Amino acid sequence: MSGELLLRPAGEIASAVNTGAVSAREVAEAAIARIEATDGKLGAFTDPTFGRALAEAEAVDTAVAGGATLPLAGVPYAVKNLFDIAGVTTRAGARINDDHPPAKADATLVRQMTAAGAVMLGGLNMGEYAYDFTGENAHHGASLNPHDPTRMSGGSSGGSGTAVAAGMVAASLGSDTNGSIRVPASFCGLFGLKPTFGRLSRAGSFPFCASLDHLGPIARSAADLALIFDALQVDDPADPAQIRRPALDTTPGIDDGIDGLRIAVAGGYFRERGMPEAYAAVDHVAKALGVDREVVVPEAARARGAAYLITTSESSNLHLGRLRERAADFDPDTRGRLLSGAMVPAAWAIQAQRFRSWFREAMRKVLEDVDIILAPATPFHALKSGTKTVTLDGVEMPARPNIGIFTQPISFVGLPVVAVPVWLPGAALPIGVQVVAPAWREDWALRVARYLEASGAVSAPVANS
Template identity: 45%
Template sequence: MINPVTDLPSTPLPRFATARAIAQAVRAGHRSAVSVIQDTFSNMRAVDPALNCVTHMLEQDALEQAARIDCARQAGAPLPPLAGVPFGVKDLFDIAGHVTTAGSKVLRHAPCARQDAAIVQRLKAAGAIPVAKLNMDEFAYGFATDNAHYGVTRNPHDPTRMAGGSSGGSAAAVAAGVLPFTLGSDTNGSIRVPAALCGTWGIKPTFGRLPRDGAYPFSASLDVVGSFAGTLDDLIDTFHIMDGVASDDAPAEPDAASLRVARLGGWFASSLSPALTTLIEQVCTRLNVTQTVDLPHTASARAASFLITAAEGGNLHLPRLRQQADDYDPATRDRFLAGAMLASSTYLQAQRFRSWFHARIHQIFEQVDVLIAPAVMCEAPLLDDPTILVDGKPVAARANLGLYTQPLTLAGVPVLAAPLLQTHTLPLGLQLVAAPGQESALFSIARKLEREGVLGTMPIPTPEYA
């Protein structure tokens, strides 16, 4: 079988090229890093007008870094594992020499970042090349990537539908095959929701595992940085690099057969679309799952996440809200204003509830290793009818797409967003959830389900936009 990345070096870099294939082609001298980056920008320019994933291209910096990689190779120097691999960052990660806007015009005149965000530094040290900043909900507050300043990002599987948010540009760029992997952040589901709607892999690591330095904050108690990728291999490879672990030293993944897997029920089994219900049943059959676990007070856990986010986000922006509230996206502004006024007693009660919930979660993970839950209840909503069904009633998608992600946010546990195959419709996604620090258990289960043809990225239909 021909690999169009490594075996046809005279042709332009095809969309959907994986990070592994690109790195292999550059290392072997089949493609120069500069040509990879030039072709990436060509692909981006062809696709992005229809999808609006990109807010800033980093063309000059990227070509200079690529040229240095090509020089190193010509000089016979060993190349790092991701040499020449392009990636994009949600527009809240610092890139040295550029303003970090966090999707807002409020920060347009802020000083340029003096250094790259910590995980960007680690990826660049491994040879990866940041090529673009990607669209998001303003200050990461939303599930829609509908940005008053930068426009709406559209779903590559159907541009009349939402990409999800807040890291929607990052998910859509991967789903469209423009970039092999991208960075995002997840406070209430901002990686998991767009990954599910766009049909990509996504990882929300354990709270605190990856450094957040250089990522513009939203809610310090909940913010986690992570990534999206078009293949599970690329997601795992790049996770280990962001985690500061050389690929040879990555922890061994446990045997999937040795892991105790259960399904989350109750809250997580309600409001599912028929297609998703069927697919989750199939996953459970594949894994011989017989146990269902109910999280205690799930509605309160979701509420606590919401309250902590609102209070901390409101507090963070309060000085600017006093001076320039109307420079914000009106939807973001009103949420921050209400959050800033939340009673301290309510905020503290939410933090106390979090302590209580933490203890319950740890009790559950004494009995099981991996939990299965839906990521979003249905396929991507239409942009001109952004509603979903919850308990049989139509409700606003923007406020409710995080129904299954927000309760898990509170616990800070690692979650792998996994795209389901054979949906016979648009993408649908799962959450695979493990105990803190046990990302390797998630990778093991995901690899098994990928091998068996249950998980994976669906090809996008022949698009009219490219």
């Protein structure tokens, strides 16, 4: 039973453990067995923590036997290896970080998961220093797409997508600066939540671009996202960038439906780029919601450009010392992007931040007239691993930076987004749609995602590979 239950949503696993139908240890053992059987060809894990998993499972079983009910009882999960895990080196996908001592304590969100009863299976593969959209790592190998292992998982939280889509764990934690939760969710056919900027603590995670970094969950159902999001919310003084807000309990309202929500499709930049797979996915979701309204996000192309300027200038500054001292130990692609960023004039970065303020106000005005905006998550299905160029707008361009053309304008101003997985008729691979809400309204985006899931319009099946 535990092996079959492992492939079910996290909420069902927790319910079974809390009622005694199965033990947390049995679920953990099933997860370990599945990881050992499947990860060798998929490359999701860099740092398994099986001993910890069994110890945590035993603690959960003891607590449940004592009468406790835990929201994530026995739920197996893993985290992108930029999260601190006590006793494990925080790699952030980098060879240079392999020299670092093990973390002394868990990241804040890892502690929250433990407190809720979840069971940690380990650290997951990722793009070097999170500067990636492919899921390919020059040091630890690629994390591959379980629906077709010849294809990318998407990055930079590639291992986080691979592990959940392959049924190795029920959920994972990733980071999203310009799309690194939403891209793997799209490529791997999963639900992913990028919360409002500042909503969840980033304490105990290795940074990429501090003014854009978000942390959040990836799972196989919208209800699981809500359940995990509720568990992760905590007022944490250890993250000075966290914006203090009362915890929002999203799980009870997840099935409230979409009545009263004003929903529209993003037009303009999000509709004019000749990407039929992406547009078909949005149309599919819009039809399921009964939506025929379109809104234009003003200056979205400029927002993407400004996001790139801020990303590359901030991240290159963070890594200047490493570039000077250990340039040869970087992934060549990452090194080239960081070196380019180091040469961005300060005036450009300042102007990008000024435009960011303008764009934030422009989006606020758009979201006065609508509550939810639907937009593509990726411009196409998962690419073949090793793909270096793609054709966009009739022009051959580098693949790696351009997978996030639709995600970057949204995270640029920190809006909450749920990525939902669409399987178009006849398609062998999924593709995602972004459900974008106003700041602090994760509950609205989760309600829409849950409605789509309940209607059968979107789904996240475990891959057979």
